[in-house]
Every structure is written in structure tokens, then in C-alpha cells.
Amino acid sequence: xxxxxxxxxxxxxxxxxxxxxxxxxxxxxxxxxxxxxxxxxxxxxxxxxxxxxxxxxxxxxxxxxxxxxxxxxxxxxxxxxxxxxxxxxxxxxxxxxxxxxxxxxxxxxxxxx
Amino acid sequence: xxxxxxxxxxxxxxxxxxxxxxxxxxxxxxxxxxxxxxxxxxxxxxxxxxxxxxxxxxxxxxxxxxxxxxxxxxxxxxxxxxxxxxxxxxxxxxxxxxxxxxxxxxxxxxxxxxxxxxxxxxxxxxxxxxxxxxxxxxxxxxxxxxxxxxxxxxxxxxxxxxxxxxxxxxxxxxxxxxxxxxxxxxxxxxxxxxxxxxxxxxxxxxxxxxxxxxxxxxxxxxxxxxxxxxxxxxxxxxxxxxxxxxxxxxxxxxxxx
Numbered sequence: 346x347x348x349x350x351x352x353x354x355x356x357x358x359x360x361x362x363x364x365x366x367x368x369x370x371x372x373x374x375x376x377x378x379x380x381x382x383x384x385x386x387x388x389x390x391x392x393x394x395x396x397x398x399x400x401x402x403x404x405x406x407x408x409x410x411x412x413x414x415x416x417x418x419x420x421x422x423x424x425x426x427x428x429x430x431x432x433x434x435x436x437x438x439x440x441x442x443x444x445x446x447x448x449x450x451x452x453x454x455x456x457x458x
Numbered sequence: 459x460x461x462x463x464x465x466x467x468x469x470x471x472x473x474x475x476x477x478x479x480x481x482x483x484x485x486x487x488x489x490x491x492x493x494x495x496x497x498x499x500x501x502x503x504x505x506x507x508x509x510x511x512x513x514x515x516x517x518x519x520x521x522x523x524x525x526x527x528x529x530x531x532x533x534x535x536x537x538x539x540x541x542x543x544x545x546x547x548x549x550x551x552x553x554x555x556x557x558x559x560x561x562x563x564x565x566x567x568x569x570x571x572x573x574x575x576x577x578x579x580x581x582x583x584x585x586x587x588x589x590x591x592x593x594x595x596x597x598x599x600x601x602x603x604x605x606x607x608x609x610x611x612x613x614x615x616x617x618x619x620x621x622x623x624x625x626x627x628x629x630x631x632x633x634x635x636x637x638x639x640x641x642x643x644x645x646x647x648x649x650x651x652x653x654x655x656x657x658x659x660x661x662x663x664x665x666x667x668x669x670x671x672x673x674x675x676x677x678x679x680x681x682x683x684x685x686x687x688x689x690x691x692x693x694x695x696x697x698x699x700x701x702x703x704x705x706x707x708x709x710x711x712x713x714x715x
Contacts, residue, residue, distance in 0.1 A: 374525055375660040376584070376701070379652060381528045384707035385535075385548035386573065388562055392463060392506075392552040394514050 463509055463552045464492070464501040464559060467534040468705070469566075471574050472542045473498045481537060484530050489537075492556050494563040497570060500538050501559060509552050518550070535705035543578040545570060545710035569712040577710045580647055580673050581703025585686060586655075587638055587668035588697040589631050634696060635668035638689055645682055646672040648709050664697065673709045674702075 465484055470491075475498075478489040483502030491498040507513055517523045528549060535546035553559045563570070607615075643649045654666040674682045683700060690698040 373660055374528070375655050377528050377532045378524070379655070380704065380707035381531050381546075381549040384711070385546045386469070386570070386710060386712050387548050388466075388551060388566055388712075390466065390551040390562075391554040391558050392509060392514065392550075393511055394518075394550045394552070 461506040461510075462503045463506050463554055464556065465504040465509060466547055466551045466553060466559060467500045467502075467531055468538050468544045468546045469563070469570050469574070470498045470500060470538050470542050470544045471496065471571070471578075473500070473538060473544075474541075477541055478537075481534075483534050484527060489534060492559040492563070494560040495567050497563050497567060497574075499559050499563055500534060501553070502534075504552065506552075509550070514550055514552075532705070535707075539581075539703075539705035543574040544705055545573045545577070546705045546707050566712065573710045573712055576648075577673065577706040579676050580706070580709075581676060581679065582706040582708055583646075583672045583674050583679070583682060583700060583702035584704060585638075585642055585668065585670045585672065586666055586699045586701075587635055587670075588662060588664040588699070589627075589634070589667050589695060590664040590697070631665060631667040634693060638668055638693070638696070638698070639670050641689055642670060642672055642682075642685065645678060645685055646674050648673040650708050652708075667696075671704075671708050673706065679703075 467483065467489075473491060475491040475493075478491060478500065481489045483489050484504055487502040487504065489500055489502050492501055493499075505513075508517060517527075531546075531549055535544060538544040539546070553562070639649070639651060649670060649672045652669045652671055654669045655662070657663065657666070672682070686698055686700045690696065
């Protein structure tokens with residue numbers, strides 16, 4: 346289980362802008378999503394993207410964000426593990442698998458002695 | 459790659475196609491320029507298995523996929539906007555061939571040209587204001603409950619005081635945000651307040667009371683930053699963060715704002 350209070354969406358390149366810096370810096374994922382999903386010019390391409398889908402996704406992220414507190418109060422933490430909502434969960438799966446394998450290895454090794 | 463389409467990142471004016479040489483877009487595909495009527499669309503080939511209607515419907519729900527496409531989309535828009543007037547497109551605008559890109563450039567020529575006029579020589583800057591929770595909370599004059607006051611009544615009074623403090627600080631945060639935004643607006647061409655981001659999405663500390671975005675003349679950037687610094691020193695309880703220049707996502711829209 347991940348700790349409370351960490352960012353829900355993590356990005357390797359996340360960096361905060363600081364007043365002291367004059368150099369353009371990589372933006373964080375929330376900043377980028379806010380702009381590329383909600384702003385930018387809208388011209389219909391040949392592939393029908395349901396902009397509605399994108400809006401739904403944005404809404405989903407927003408709803409998720411708005412409801413985290415309430416859900417935590419109720420002891421619900423599905424967003425921590427939902428692959429749709431958390432890019433961490435895949436890592437977490439691997440981590441768990443890794444941990445299990447290590448434990449088994451240890452068991453086997455100690456058995457051999 | 460099976461069938462391919464053209465993912466369109468941005469509409470530009472006056473971009474030298476050579477400026478895109480050696481740069482890659484989504485999945486490492488080379489960027490190129492499709493030109494028509496003095497405008498150039500920055501595109502790269504994408505696999506329609508991933509970017510067709512069905513693929514997009516599936517992939518847009520995958521936050522890891524979305525992160526990677528959104529980041530690349532932004533990087534390409536940035537590459538162009540650092541050189542020439544650029545109107546970034548919204549995520550996932552895909553065409554089946556160069557002819558339809560050209561047709562669309564023709565169709566939107568006038569509106570896109572107006573948008574480019576609006577942002578030429580200007581950049582989009584973001585200013586966020588945060589108030590730290592403990593700085594915002596005015597220290598409570600902890601009154602010892604009078605002897606004769608019952609525990610229940612004392613508890614209720616304490617609860618009420620806490621609620622009032624919270625309301626007062628939220629009100630103060632909103633006023634502060636309004637004041638800072640108004641001050642910044644003065645020195646900018648256009649401005650817009652976006653919804654404050656949630657710290658659970660960004661990992662920031664404190665409460666974001668302002669998420670403003672400002673269209674600033676290139677010649678006015680230094681003054682704009684000075685103004686932000688001055689506002690920061692005038693309001694020690696507020697942390698100000700300035701970011702940019704962004705490609706003008708907010709201000710290059712096709713509708714007059």
C-alpha cells in the first residue's frame with residue numbers, strides 16, 4: 346500500500362518551477378494534462394476522437410481527485426491499485442512479485458544449509 | 459507498422475522544415491511539416507492500431523500511455539513555439555494523409571491566422587499561488603474554558619472557533635488570489651484563471667489558491683517576473699511559482715476570447 350499524501354500521478358520529469366530559475370523547465374504531468382486535454386485548438390481530424398472521451402477522462406481524473414478524501418475516510422483505496430488510474434499499480438505488481446520471489450529464494454537457500 | 463496516420467501537434471507560421479530535422483515525435487517517428495497557404499502543420503506518423511478510433515478509446519483510459527503521449531505532444535509544441543508563432547492542437551488529432559491535413563489547413567486558414575496573430579511574439583506564463591496550511595491558520599488564542607463551563611459546551615465552542623478560523627482563512631486565500639491575479643493581469647495581454655490543481659495529483663504542499671495563466675509580450679517577460687517577485691515579497695504568507703513560457707495552449711484558440 347502506498348503512503349498517504351504522495352502524488353497520485355507521478356512523473357519522472359516532474360519538477361517545480363522556481364522563481365530563481367530563468368531556464369524553462371520541464372512541467373509536471375498535471376500541468377501538461379491540464380493544457381493538452383482541455384486547451385489547444387480543436388480541429389476535427391480524420392480519426393474521430395471522441396472529444397467526449399477525453400473530457401470524460403479529465404472528469405474522471407477530477408472526480409477521482411475530488412473524492413479521494415471522502416473515499417479514504419471510508420477506507421476505500423481502489424485508486425491506488427486501479428491500473429486505469431494509477432501508473433504505479435503495475436510497478437506495485439512487479440514489486441510484490443519480486444518480494445515473493447525473494448522470500449522463496451531465501452527459503453530455498455536456508456533449506457539447503 | 460501496419461496502417462499509419464498523421465498525428466498533428468501544432469499549426470505554425472513561417473517554420474523552416476529543416477528546423478524539424480533530427481527531431482522525433484510519438485514513438486520516435488520523425489517530425490515533418492505539411493504546408494498549405496502559408497501555414498505549416500507539424501506531424502509525425504503513428505500506428506493506427508494505436509491511434510485509430512478503437513485504439514484511442516482504449517488508450518486514453520491508460521494513464522501511462524496518456525502521460526507518454528501528452529509529454530511528447532507538449533515537447534513538440536514547445537520545439538515549434540520556441541521558433542515561430544505556434545498554435546498547439548488538442549491531444550490526439552489524427553489524419554489519414556497529407557491531403558486531408560492540407561484540406562483542413564485551408565478550411566481553418568483564417569481562424570488559425572488570427573490565433574497566430576494574437577500570440578505572435580508572446581508567451582504563455584503560468585503563475586500559481588500557494589498558501590501553506592499552517593501559515594494560513596491564524597494561531598488560535600487558546601482560551602482555557604471557564605471552570606464552570608461543562609466539557610460538552612467547551613468542546614462545542616472549540617469546534618465552532620475552529621470552523622470560523624477555517625472559513626476565515628479560506629476567505630483570505632480567495633481574496634489574496636484575486637488580488638495577485640488582478641495585479642498580474644495589468645501587465646499582460648490576456649489572462650485566464652484555471653481551476654486550482656489538487657495536491658494529490660501534483661504532490662505540492664500547501665493549498666493552491668491561484669492557478670493563473672498569462673499571455674506576456676516577449677519584451678515584457680522580465681517586468682512580469684519582477685512583478686511576480688515583488689508580489690511574493692509583499693505577501694510573505696504566499697508562495698508564488700512562475701512557469702513558462704508554455705506553448706500558447708490557452709490563448710491560441712480559434713474562437714476570439
